[in-house]
Amino acid sequence: MDIRKAALHNLAEALKNKEFSSEELCREYLKQIDTRDHEIGAFLEIDRENMLNAAKASDARRAAGNILSDYDGLPIAVKDNIAVKGERCSCASKLLEPVKSPYDATAITGLKNQGFIPFGRLNMDEFAMGSSCENSAFKRTANPLDTTRVPGGSSGGSAACVAADFAPAALGSDTGGSIRQPAAFCGVVGVKPTYGRVSRYGLVAFASSLDQIGPLCNDAIDAGIILDAISGVDAHDSTTLPNAVDNYTAAAWEGSKSGSLAGLKFGLPKEYFASGMDAGVAKVMDESIAKVKSLGGEIVDVSLPHTKYAVAVYYIIATAEASANLARFDGIRYGARKDANGLVDTYYKSRGAGFGDEVKRRILLGTYVLSSGYYDAYYLRAQRVRTLIRKDFENAFTKCDLLLTPVTPGVAFKFNEKSDPLQMYLSDIYTIALNLSGHCGISIPAGIDSATGMPVAAQIMAPALGEAKMLNAAAAFMR
Numbered sequence: 001m002d003i004r005k006a007a008l009h010n011l012a013e014a015l016k017n018k019e020f021s022s023e024e025l026c027r028e029y030l031k032q033i034d035t036r037d038h039e040i041g042a043f044l045e046i047d048r049e050n051m052l053n054a055a056k057a058s059d060a061r062r063a064a065g066n067i068l069s070d071y072d073g074l075p076i077a078v079k080d081n082i083a084v085k086g087e088r089c090s091c092a093s094k095l096l097e098p099v100k101s102p103y104d105a106t107a108i109t110g111l112k113n114q115g116f117i118p119f120g121r122l123n124m125d126e127f128a129m130g131s132s133c134e135n136s137a138f139k140r141t142a143n144p145l146d147t148t149r150v151p152g153g154s155s156g157g158s159a160a161c162v163a164a165d166f167a168p169a170a171l172g173s174d175t176g177g178s179i180r181q182p183a184a185f186c187g188v189v190g191v192k193p194t195y196g197r198v199s200r201y202g203l204v205a206f207a208s209s210l211d212q213i214g215p216l217c218n219d220a221i222d223a224g225i226i227l228d229a230i231s232g233v234d235a236h237d238s239t240t241l242p243n244a245v246d247n248y249t250a251a252a253w254e255g256s257k258s259g260s261l262a263g264l265k266f267g268l269p270k271e272y273f274a275s276g277m278d279a280g281v282a283k284v285m286d287e288s289i290a291k292v293k294s295l296g297g298e299i300v301d302v303s304l305p306h307t308k309y310a311v312a313v314y315y316i317i318a319t320a321e322a323s324a325n326l327a328r329f330d331g332i333r334y335g336a337r338k339d340a341n342g343l344v345d346t347y348y349k350s351r352g353a354g355f356g357d358e359v360k361r362r363i364l365l366g367t368y369v370l371s372s373g374y375y376d377a378y379y380l381r382a383q384r385v386r387t388l389i390r391k392d393f394e395n396a397f398t399k400c401d402l403l404l405t406p407v408t409p410g411v412a413f414k415f416n417e418k419s420d421p422l423q424m425y426l427s428d429i430y431t432i433a434l435n436l437s438g439h440c441g442i443s444i445p446a447g448i449d450s451a452t453g454m455p456v457a458a459q460i461m462a463p464a465l466g467e468a469k470m471l472n473a474a475a476a477f478m479r
């Protein structure tokens with residue numbers, strides 16, 4: 001069997017036609033992992049026995065005519081900040097290294113209910129803080145397309161895993177671009193759903209008002225398949241939206257069949273095309289605009305005037321929330337403890353030894369912007385500007401159906417190339433406003449940068465709960 005770039009929907013078809021069993025399929029992916037993960041480093045850990053047992057159970061269901069869905073028996077790899085019962089959940093942090101999850105995240109339950117096989121722990125930036133996977137406490141992940149380059153982050157393990165054919169799809173999380181940016185760097189598809197579309201229950205919180213779980217995969221139809229399985233209201237997460245889940249798979253299929261963007265208006269936010277983009281990215285964006293037009297889409301100019309504040313606002317709000325969320329990791333309740341002289345000393349020693357530099361930097365920043373005397377000047381102000389950023393998007397969506405933008409200013413960079421944290425933060429410019437606004441976006445491969453041979457992605461953004469429209473357009477574009 002050929003698993004290269006294999007889409008879930010094609011594999012599902014092959015399982016149905018008895019071309020191979022789920023066990024054979026899982027063994028094939030494990031073989032690919034054995035062949036290549038030593039040079040890529042996508043996985044922190046894999047429970048093979050568990051995976052193969054789940055595959056055998058799926059094969060038995062299929063033999064008995066009891067499949068849970070068409071996708072029963074398909075493996076999906078999981079980022080190390082999403083809880084899977086009985087498996088480690090370390091967020092690539094020494095502080096949580098010994099932690100095993102006693103329960104499944106709701107997104108994992110959704111996948112298991114359809115017979116998917118969630119497996120493996122994928123590397124990431126510690127606590128999802130970073131854009132290159134270089135902040136993992138355990139190992140570095142290389143970009144499968146050029147191993148001297150980063151896979152992006154923080155879901156770098158997830159993107160590398162799909163790009164290297166270690167799994168047909170993976171789950172990641174996106175707080176400021178952590179699904180879309182690594183997807184772009186590795187040439188795969190990645191979706192950040194509308195805030196509240198997918199439950200955050202079982203996702204280790206980084207910035208609760210921004211975090212969303214989403215898929216990384218090979219095409220827009222697969223993104224629809226996974227979103228259908230993980231979306232919906234959840235009593236365990238009061239921020240989930242009660243709205244019915246559209247049939248995302250059907251919407252993507254329709255786009256893929258029609259290959260047409262007729263009747264759709266694509267807004268180009270002028271602030272995203274102003275400057276700062278590398279020549280290779282600019283060229284692919286020009287080609288993407290031409291392609292949208294050739295498929296019958298209309299292009300209109302729009303403006304998101306508060307874009308220039310997005311990076312600053314994000315790094316205030318995200319760090320503030322992170323400083324509060326990470327306070328629970330105190331070395332007492334769970335995680336790695338360094339015993340010391342009394343309670344406060346235990347906190348200091350455990351957190352001092354457990355957290356890496358970037359996480360400490362964020363906690364310090366977040367504590368600072370929330371402290372009395374600075375709260376009004378930084379945190380409160382950032383919240384107000386966040387509202388303006390959201391209104392920018394809402395205004396833009398009165399003039400167009402979707403937005404077309406770049407995902408990143410440049411292609412995957414080399415290891416250690418962005419050692420200045422500020423340089424790293426600034427590279428999030430095209431992804432983070434969408435987390436602040438809460439709308440949804442997809443990163444799709446759109447071309448190759450001729451200077452480096454690395455992939456360049458385009459981003460399609462949609463209004464709140466516009467996933468169906470977005471996937472429909474993405475599928476048409478990708479065909």
Ligand code: GLN
Binds near residue numbers: 177179
């Ligand atoms: N790169 C951004 C950060 O470091 C986004 C991370 C994310 O989306 N988890 O915060």
